[in-house]
Amino acid sequence: xxxxxxxxxxxxxxxxxxxxxxxxxxxxxxxxxxxxxxxxxxxxxxxxxxxxxxxxxxxxxxxxxxxxxxxxxxxxxxxxxxxxxxxxxxxxxxxxxxxxxxxxxxxxxxxxxxxxxxxxxxxxxxxxxxxxxxxxxxxxxxxxxxxxxxxxxxxxxxxxxxxxxxxxxxxxxxxxxxxxxxxxxxxxxxxxxxxxxxxxxxxxxxxxxxxxxxxxxxxxxxxxxxxxxxxxxxxxxxxxxxxxxxxxxxxxxxxxxxxxxxxxxxxxxxxxxxxxxxxxxxxxxxxxxxxxxxxxxxxxxxxxxxxxxxxxxxxxxxxxxxxxxxxxxxxxxxxxxxxxxxxxxxxxxxxxxxxxxxxxxxxxxxxxxxxxxxxxxxxxxxxxxxxxxxxxxxxxxxxxxxxxxxxxxxxxxxxxxxxxxxxxxxxxxxxxxxxxxxxxxxxxxxxxxxxxxxxxxxxxxxxxxxxxxxxxxxxxxxxxxxxxxxxxxxxxxxxxxxxxxxxxxxxxxxxxxxxxxxxxxxxxxxxxxxxxxxxxxxxxxxxxxxxxxxxxxxxxxxxxxxxxxxxxxxxxxxxxxxxxxxxxxxxxxxxxxxxxxxxxxxxxxxxxxxxxxxxxxxxxxxxxxxxxxxxxxxxxxxxxxxxxxxxxxxxxxxxxxxxxxxxxxxxxxxxxxxxxxxxxxxxxxxxxxxxxxxxxxxxxxxxxxxxxxxxxxxxxxxxxxxxxxxxxxxxxxxxxxxxxxxxxxxxxxxxxxxxxxxxxxxxxxxxxxxxxxxxxxxxxxxxxxxxxxxxxxxxxxxxxxxxxxxxxxxxxxxxxxxxxx
Numbered sequence: 138x139x140x141x142x143x144x145x146x147x148x149x150x151x152x153x154x155x156x157x158x159x160x161x162x163x164x165x166x167x168x169x170x171x172x173x174x175x176x177x178x179x180x181x182x183x184x185x186x187x188x189x190x191x192x193x194x195x196x197x198x199x200x201x202x203x204x205x206x207x208x209x210x211x212x213x214x215x216x217x218x219x220x221x222x223x224x225x226x227x228x229x230x231x232x233x234x235x236x237x238x239x240x241x242x243x244x245x246x247x248x249x250x251x252x253x254x255x256x257x258x259x260x261x262x263x264x265x266x267x268x269x270x271x272x273x274x275x276x277x278x279x280x281x282x283x284x285x286x287x288x289x290x291x292x293x294x295x296x297x298x299x300x301x302x303x304x305x306x307x308x309x310x311x312x313x314x315x316x317x318x319x320x321x322x323x324x325x326x327x328x329x330x331x332x333x334x335x336x337x338x339x340x341x342x343x344x345x346x347x348x349x350x351x352x353x354x355x356x357x358x359x360x361x362x363x364x365x366x367x368x369x370x371x372x373x374x375x376x377x378x379x380x381x382x383x384x385x386x387x388x389x390x391x392x393x394x395x396x397x398x399x400x401x402x403x404x405x406x407x408x409x410x411x412x413x414x415x416x417x418x419x420x421x422x423x424x425x426x427x428x429x430x431x432x433x434x435x436x437x438x439x440x441x442x443x444x445x446x447x448x449x450x451x452x453x454x455x456x457x458x459x460x461x462x463x464x465x466x467x468x469x470x471x472x473x474x475x476x477x478x479x480x481x482x483x484x485x486x487x488x489x490x491x492x493x494x495x496x497x498x499x500x501x502x503x504x505x506x507x508x509x510x511x512x513x514x515x516x517x518x519x520x521x522x523x524x525x526x527x528x529x530x531x532x533x534x535x536x537x538x539x540x541x542x543x544x545x546x547x548x549x550x551x552x553x554x555x556x557x558x559x560x561x562x563x564x565x566x567x568x569x570x571x572x573x574x575x576x577x578x579x580x581x582x583x584x585x586x587x588x589x590x591x592x593x594x595x596x597x598x599x600x601x602x603x604x605x606x607x608x609x610x611x612x613x614x615x616x617x618x619x620x621x622x623x624x625x626x627x628x629x630x631x632x633x634x635x636x637x638x639x640x641x642x643x644x645x646x647x648x649x650x651x652x653x654x655x656x657x658x659x660x661x662x663x664x665x666x667x668x669x670x671x672x673x674x675x676x677x678x679x680x681x682x683x684x685x686x687x688x689x690x691x692x693x694x695x696x697x698x699x700x701x702x703x704x705x706x707x708x709x710x711x712x713x714x715x716x717x718x719x720x721x722x723x724x725x726x727x728x729x730x731x732x733x734x735x736x737x738x739x740x741x742x743x744x745x746x747x748x749x750x751x752x753x754x755x756x757x758x759x760x761x762x763x764x765x766x767x768x769x770x771x772x773x774x775x776x777x778x779x780x781x782x783x784x785x786x787x788x789x790x791x792x793x794x795x796x797x798x799x800x801x802x803x804x805x806x807x808x809x810x811x812x813x814x815x816x817x818x819x820x821x822x823x824x825x826x827x828x829x830x831x832x833x834x835x836x837x838x839x840x841x842x843x844x845x846x847x848x849x850x851x852x853x854x855x856x857x858x859x860x861x862x863x864x865x866x867x868x869x870x871x872x873x874x875x876x877x878x879x880x881x882x883x884x885x886x887x888x889x890x891x892x893x894x895x896x897x898x899x900x901x902x903x904x905x906x907x908x909x910x911x912x913x914x915x916x917x918x919x920x921x922x923x924x925x926x927x928x929x930x931x932x933x934x935x936x937x938x939x940x941x942x943x944x945x946x947x948x949x950x951x952x953x954x955x956x957x958x
Contacts, residue, residue, distance in 0.1 A: 138322055138416050139208055141315040143259065147200040152262065165222065165308030166196050168464045180744050181663055183678045185302040192267050192305050199260045204252050211317035212348065214252055216259065218244040220311025223291040224264040230257055239290035240310065241494060241515055241534045248315070266291060266305040277522070279573055287519045290530060293491040294458055299682040300739070300748040304461045321347045321354050323416040326406050328544050329598060330424060337388040337424050344378045345408060355409045363389055363400040390445055391423025391546045393484040394507035395771050396792055399423065401504060401546065423504060423546025429600045431609065437619030440645040441733040442509060442549060447823065450726060450790055451509070451734035452769040453478065453485035454751060455648060458492040458743050468498045474741060475502045477752060481762055482769035485509040487647060487736050490555035491517035494538045503547035510547045513605065514588065516554035520572060523579040528587060535591045543596040550600040551592060553584040556624065558604035562612045585610050605647050624648035628717060632691060638721035642731055649721055650738030650749035652685050653714035654707040656757045663745045669703045680747040689713070698869045698957040705956040712901050712953070715764035715917065722768045723775040727786050729825045757910060760901070760917040767859065774799055774851035774859040781834040783863055785849055786827055789820040797853035799828050803836050805845050806874050806898045808922055811836055833865065842866045846898070848921055862900065862919050873954035882945040887932055889944055894925030899952040904928065906947045909935065
């Protein structure tokens with residue numbers, strides 16, 4: 138096999154122009170024009186709309202390559218395109234060699250008839266993605282819901298969403314190259330595992346293209362353990378394929394983050410003829426069993442990830458594409474984002490169906506970090522017409538991606554789509570009832586017949602779920618509280634109070650969320666000073682949910698005093714967001730066994746915007762992400778407050794029990810302790826336990842609900858592992874005292890220690906930095922003692938040359954009391 142990359146320097150232009158621009162492939166029209174300085178930043182102010190209109194044109198990409206004798210002597214010469222976005226015509230030396238119409242597929246085109254010795258020119262013409270869907274909509278005999286994204290196999294979010302811009306970019310978005318070969322090549326390597334006590338059988342089924350039946354070929358298959366120990370098998374392969382197996386004694390099992398380690402084994406497959414290596418495939422796997430249990434119980438049917446026989450409480454968020462310009466998504470930026478998930482104690486991430494199937498390195502990193510991937514297929518909030526061409530296209534798309542991803546240890550389930558079944562079932566405000574029964578039947582055919590059939594053929598061992606949310610399919614109450622997974626939006630869209638989460642006992646909540654504005658530095662990246670009002674044209678352009686700013690103000694009015702300035706409004710919106718999601722997660726964790734998953738919407742942004750994310754487009758943690766680190770902690774204490782009565786619980790997601798103490802104290806604003814009790818506790822593995830219940834009425838009557846609060850601290854092995862505050866009135870009515878802050882910075886061996894003290898009780902203390910982007914060990918914390926709070930920042934996360942003095946000079950402190958006059 139000869140592989141010749143065509144990545145690197147290409148040229149691009151619109152087809153109605155003559156001047157070419159350089160473009161680095163993988164790359165796109167937008168990346169080329171930005172690099173050439175031929176367009177303004179589409180994320181700046183309202184530039185999005187001019188950038189969108191660029192895609193009313195067709196564009197062409199072109200480059201030359203050299204074909205030498207060794208390449209030309211091969212029997213097969215193919216152009217292999219791992220990502221063409223999207224409607225494309227491919228030419229070699231002016232001759233058409235093929236077409237593409239799906240950005241999610243791998244495309245192969247035969248070059249043998251037209252390639253020539255020496256210089257060759259490859260040209261790819263991309264049709265306008267805006268005009269294409271406009272023409273398809275006109276040609277469709279039936280009215281179809283949505284913007285036309287159902288007509289094109291292109292990432293739906295590129296046409297805009299309620300958190301993203303409409304920037305339907307075009308180009309060669311993944312690797313491209315030439316593969317040339319004579320003789321046999323590997324076609325498929327499929328790995329399966331069979332687990333018994335202290336033993337795993339790993340089977341490897343291999344398919345190869347063998348054009349010459351008279352020639353003998355050998356396969357060598359090697360399994361390398363995490364410690365480097367190797368087991369090899371060798372044998373002949375025929376046109377019907379070959380199979381090998383390995384018996385692994387005392388296997389090192391792969392576990393999700395927090396439950397154990399993530400050892401990985403490597404399976405290397407080499408195809409030989411004689412002494413010549415024809416092809417090689419290398420895959421990393423984790424030895425584990427993983428499925429979803431939907432068995433009946435006293436509440437209905439559970440929905441629970443089961444890993445190595447252990448039912449886990451799934452914790453994480455929904456992942457959307459990291460950028461609208463895909464060439465800016467790198468292994469480094471993805472690793473940082475997923476590392477931030479691990480820091481916040483995630484064990485799962487849902488890849489939402491309106492984007493694209495991530496790169497291989499995304500799954501490699503999830504394997505490494507122990508993050509289970511809930512993988513949607515790329516269909517979202519839409520109606521699809523199941524004609525023959527569409528069916529053939531999506532079958533090929535599914536096979537391409539499932540065969541690429543299925544071996545990963547992190548893969549937890551395949552899900553058919555996002556919210557399509559819900560639309561057909563008649564969700565209020567989002568219903569497909571007005572569309573034809575033929576289209577309704579097409580849904581069943583696509584997601585409950587065609588795609589499951591492909592799954593059974595391609596990856597029979599991974600759990601398939603037809604839609605999210607769903608109770609199992611067939612439009613059978615897909616948002617049922619007692620079965621399957623749920624998307625719950627009454628808190629936020631329905632403007633119900635945070636406490637409404639406590640009325641809901643979902644089996645698994647795979648979407649729920651609350652919006653906030655990003656950090657002031659992020660807002661400054663796309664605004665002028667005069668734009669910094671949430672109802673300005675620019676701020677509204679970076680708020681894609683038309684009613685969201687009003688909702689944020691509505692919730693502020695319920696919980697907080699009106700912020701005194703723009704920066705305070707941004708900060709308070711983040712506190713609201715964190716508090717809302719905390720209410721839901723802690724409630725569902727208190728009901729572990731009945732509720733077994735909380736995946737909030739959403740992890741990240743694709744551009745600078747007001748949204749439901751916990752990490753913004755610059756990688757800056759919002760208050761929610763710091764809160765997630767606390768409420769997703771394996772060892773957790775929570776308080777269920779009902780008026781003056783508070784019930785305290787301890788939680789344990791570890792596979793071993795722990796013992797410790799739970800302190801419950803009542804204090805006033807000046808750190809005076811009014812009551813203080815310590816409870817000895819033991820929490821069994823994978824459980825939640827009620828510890829004690831208090832009625833604080835006497836203290837509230839004596840001191841006033843506006844002047845005291847309850848504090849709780851869980852201590853394990855002489856370390857406080859969880860703490861929290863319960864107020865007995867809305868924060869807007871609590872009589873905070875104005876306080877100054879004393880900040881000290883110490884130089885540790887591998888970190889800086891930042892200590893903050895205050896003159897009185899301070900809630901949601903934020904440490905921010907004027908210039909630096911810093912991730913702290915904790916933030917948005919409370920100060921409830923004269924000793925204050927100390928957090929750390931790793932030196933490895935700071936730019937070179939940052940000293941203790943520079944860090945201290947960059948710090949600003951505020952808390953809720955600083956947001957109003």
